[in-house]
Amino acid sequence: MAAIKEKFEIPGKMRTWSLALIAIGLLLTIIGFITKGLSSEEHERAVFWGTLLYNSLYFMMICNACMFFICATTLAMGGWDATFRRVPEAISTLVPIFGTIAGLLMIFIVLSDKGYIYQWLDSKEVAHSKMIQGKSGFLNKPFFIIWTLLTIGLWSVLGARMRRLSAETDNGQLSYEQGKSFVWRNTVTAAMFIVWFALTTGSVTPWFWMMSIDAEWYSTMYSWYTFASTFVAGMSLITLWVIYLKNKGYLELTNQEHLHDLGKFVFAFSIFWTYLWFAQYMLIWYANIPEETIYFKHRVEGAYRGIFFFNLIVNFVCPILILMKRSVKRNYTLMTFMAVLIVFGHWIDFYQMVMGSISEQHVTLLSSGWLDFGVAALFIGLMILIVGRSLASRPLVAKYHPFLKESIIHHT
Amino acid sequence: MSLKYESQLREPLVDGDKNYHQVTVDICTPIEVKPSKLWYVGFYISVALLLFGVYSVYREVVYGTGQWNLNKTVGWGWDITNFVWWVGIGHAGTLISAILLLFRQGWRTGVNRAAEAMTIFAVMCAGQFPIFHMGRVWMGFFVMPYPNTRGPVWPNFDSPLMWDVFAISTYFTVSLLFWYSGLLPDFATVRDRAKTKLRKLLYGIASFGWTGSTKHWQRHESLSLVLAGLATPLVLSVHTIVSFDFATSVIPGWHTTIFPPYFVAGAIFSGFAMTQSLLIVVRKVLHLEDYITIGHIEAMNKVIVLTGSIVGCAYLTELFMAFYSQNKYEAYAFFYSRGNLFSPYGWSYWGMMACNVLSPQVFWFRKLRRNVTLTFFMSIIVNTGMWFERFVIIVTSIYRDYLPSSWTVYYSPSIWEVGFYLGTFGLFFTCFFLFAKYFPVIATAEIKAILKTSGENYKDRMTPIEKEEPAEFVHQFAH
Numbered sequence: 001m002a003a004i005k006e007k008f009e010i011p012g013k014m015r016t017w018s019l020a021l022i023a024i025g026l027l028l029t030i031i032g033f034i035t036k037g038l039s040s041e042e043h044e045r046a047v048f049w050g051t052l053l054y055n056s057l058y059f060m061m062i063c064n065a066c067m068f069f070i071c072a073t074t075l076a077m078g079g080w081d082a083t084f085r086r087v088p089e090a091i092s093t094l095v096p097i098f099g100t101i102a103g104l105l106m107i108f109i110v111l112s113d114k115g116y117i118y119q120w121l122d123s124k125e126v127a128h129s130k131m132i133q134g135k136s137g138f139l140n141k142p143f144f145i146i147w148t149l150l151t152i153g154l155w156s157v158l159g160a161r162m163r164r165l166s167a168e169t170d171n172g173q174l175s176y177e178q179g180k181s182f183v184w185r186n187t188v189t190a191a192m193f194i195v196w197f198a199l200t201t202g203s204v205t206p207w208f209w210m211m212s213i214d215a216e217w218y219s220t221m222y223s224w225y226t227f228a229s230t231f232v233a234g235m236s237l238i239t240l241w242v243i244y245l246k247n248k249g250y251l252e253l254t255n256q257e258h259l260h261d262l263g264k265f266v267f268a269f270s271i272f273w274t275y276l277w278f279a280q281y282m283l284i285w286y287a288n289i290p291e292e293t294i295y296f297k298h299r300v301e302g303a304y305r306g307i308f309f310f311n312l313i314v315n316f317v318c319p320i321l322i323l324m325k326r327s328v329k330r331n332y333t334l335m336t337f338m339a340v341l342i343v344f345g346h347w348i349d350f351y352q353m354v355m356g357s358i359s360e361q362h363v364t365l366l367s368s369g370w371l372d373f374g375v376a377a378l379f380i381g382l383m384i385l386i387v388g389r390s391l392a393s394r395p396l397v398a399k400y401h402p403f404l405k406e407s408i409i410h411h412t
Numbered sequence: 413m414s415l416k417y418e419s420q421l422r423e424p425l426v427d428g429d430k431n432y433h434q435v436t437v438d439i440c441t442p443i444e445v446k447p448s449k450l451w452y453v454g455f456y457i458s459v460a461l462l463l464f465g466v467y468s469v470y471r472e473v474v475y476g477t478g479q480w481n482l483n484k485t486v487g488w489g490w491d492i493t494n495f496v497w498w499v500g501i502g503h504a505g506t507l508i509s510a511i512l513l514l515f516r517q518g519w520r521t522g523v524n525r526a527a528e529a530m531t532i533f534a535v536m537c538a539g540q541f542p543i544f545h546m547g548r549v550w551m552g553f554f555v556m557p558y559p560n561t562r563g564p565v566w567p568n569f570d571s572p573l574m575w576d577v578f579a580i581s582t583y584f585t586v587s588l589l590f591w592y593s594g595l596l597p598d599f600a601t602v603r604d605r606a607k608t609k610l611r612k613l614l615y616g617i618a619s620f621g622w623t624g625s626t627k628h629w630q631r632h633e634s635l636s637l638v639l640a641g642l643a644t645p646l647v648l649s650v651h652t653i654v655s656f657d658f659a660t661s662v663i664p665g666w667h668t669t670i671f672p673p674y675f676v677a678g679a680i681f682s683g684f685a686m687t688q689s690l691l692i693v694v695r696k697v698l699h700l701e702d703y704i705t706i707g708h709i710e711a712m713n714k715v716i717v718l719t720g721s722i723v724g725c726a727y728l729t730e731l732f733m734a735f736y737s738q739n740k741y742e743a744y745a746f747f748y749s750r751g752n753l754f755s756p757y758g759w760s761y762w763g764m765m766a767c768n769v770l771s772p773q774v775f776w777f778r779k780l781r782r783n784v785t786l787t788f789f790m791s792i793i794v795n796t797g798m799w800f801e802r803f804v805i806i807v808t809s810i811y812r813d814y815l816p817s818s819w820t821v822y823y824s825p826s827i828w829e830v831g832f833y834l835g836t837f838g839l840f841f842t843c844f845f846l847f848a849k850y851f852p853v854i855a856t857a858e859i860k861a862i863l864k865t866s867g868e869n870y871k872d873r874m875t876p877i878e879k880e881e882p883a884e885f886v887h888q889f890a891h
Binding site (some may be wrong): 003004066075076077080085121130131134135137156176179180183191198200203207218219220221222223224253264268271273276279280283284286287289397399400402403404405406408409 | 421883
């Protein structure tokens, strides 16, 4: 009998690509800093810091969504993902790293009073607006910084604990009692993660990090919408890595059946995202209250009109038409295409959520897209490098996971 | 090598030493014997309630909605509260049958049949309220959009109340089809076991001539999947549209974008609570503890704590936004009409919070999740809380409108409003008692499909597989 391939060797090409992407990304970011970040024009500075902000938030949150996936399946006693569980685990090792970048960036923005990013930091604006003054109990620097640190800190700590628990399944067969205790301890940690996730991604954190850019505007749906956007992108990211490893000859226990189920997740949560999108948009449009419609005014009728519809086409029309079919979800090439499309699509979604508020009149993606793609390249390069290393540092398969055998014979 | 493997760490879904025949006997026997005295008592009480409801509705139809205590500002009172409450309850069945089918949750097989039946009866109850709220119920057919000789007069397609008509009728149709198509093989089983001619004839008709051929099963399976696919968006759409009845308006406390998903979560929450209330009684009375196990009850309690917490998260989000929006009307709705315990309806808001958000948190503890008495008690608490929720949303938002001169006396329902509500309980339980007597309350065929992986007596046979090294397992599996 052939042994299960457990050791991932980082291919030379992968290292070259990641380093190249990091180099290009870093270069473009530095150029951006010099030309825009140090510019005398406020708008240019806003574009630079805004671009860094939405990229770091997006990439951090989609990596954290992978840990959310692990915890959610753990709580539901899911077994089907056991053969490729190490993949979302490896992606989630990025949370502390991207989290440090995003956290430092936001704290820097807040401490240096960049009112062109967060409106509530601009003392002139605040002096004019009774509304923003009234919010100061929430929108203030200490609370923002403490909550940001707590959010990212606990995501990282609880995620690391889940990964440490998973390492227990490398060493040898678990007895019935050991298995029970393993499942129990996983359940407890996963539950803690999910509760914290609900309090952060599901409520307070997106209000701080993104919604407060338009300090006067509000929508109760905002956080759940952000969650849906990052979760579907996170599932696509897992799919991409699984397919990559399959193509390199690893993960032989993962097959079309698992791919099919990943595809179902991507499909279902694309529709779920659209549902939340529609509920938020339709209710604001229907009630037509100026305080609320102001958010969509320039997005639908102004400069962002193209992005607005593009967002819907990529993230709704494409998945529903293409992923509906069973054969597509079982096809490695098409799933790769769709996963890339959706990771890109929700990046665009984050772009319009953040930049649509910072640079209302100009779609910077069209005028200075090199910066957007440059910063994204930096994050993608880092992701390839670090996920590759995490995968190589541990066995690729959680060999003695109690549900591994269920996952091996899994069929949809 | 057999594909029938499931980890021993999973709790069995069927307890006891069962084989296929035993399953049939256990589930079909209650249909074949005379019902107990308790059944008759329950059934007659239900019918009595139903008759009281019929009389209450009769008064409303003859004398008009003046029979209810609706007033100048509270134009929606118990009627719409009860409507939303019943529709919400009608969510668990389809969630269990469709979404849990797609998520391959094996435990659904023990509870899906009864939950689906409950769904259908709950939607039937819900439908009564908007229909009789019309006042001139004989004009009810005006909601149907067809070219007519009345002008033509078309219904207002911009109105969410109109969308409700379509959403709920679609939901009812699909749920009914789903439930009934699942019943076909089980009806055939009852038919084949029938001892009297009449029984054979009736169950024969009900089973549409099911023979159990491979072809039948094949079509049955594809139909289930197609209906599950159709029903999944419907689980979300119905309560989404019900939430639009409120959220599309500009009434403080109603217009908030989180309403659709939070209504859906609340609906599932109350639906599972009602399923618990019913099944805890059913399993005891019909001796089905082996099929509706403590594990099933625990799984449903997990759904309850999940959805209850989602709902709690939404309540707090709304409360926070009432502050954050700095909108004084929202602040009045949330901090005075609701949040202030000593305002006229403050008690209902805090009652809702206690029942829906705080009390379900007991289910974080495994011991308490597996406690049947507590679960039964909690299921009643949750449904009381969910009734409060709808009452809070409706009445506290409208009893003081923008024009203080319209503010009227305290709204409390008339006896006929209460009678109407009790009547729907009568309808619901009458239907459910008949269902429990004449229908297989557990999906026999589906239980058989999971018996050999999840039955208690089959679990021991997994031991050799559990002991195998993964590589060895893969090797054997491949050959």
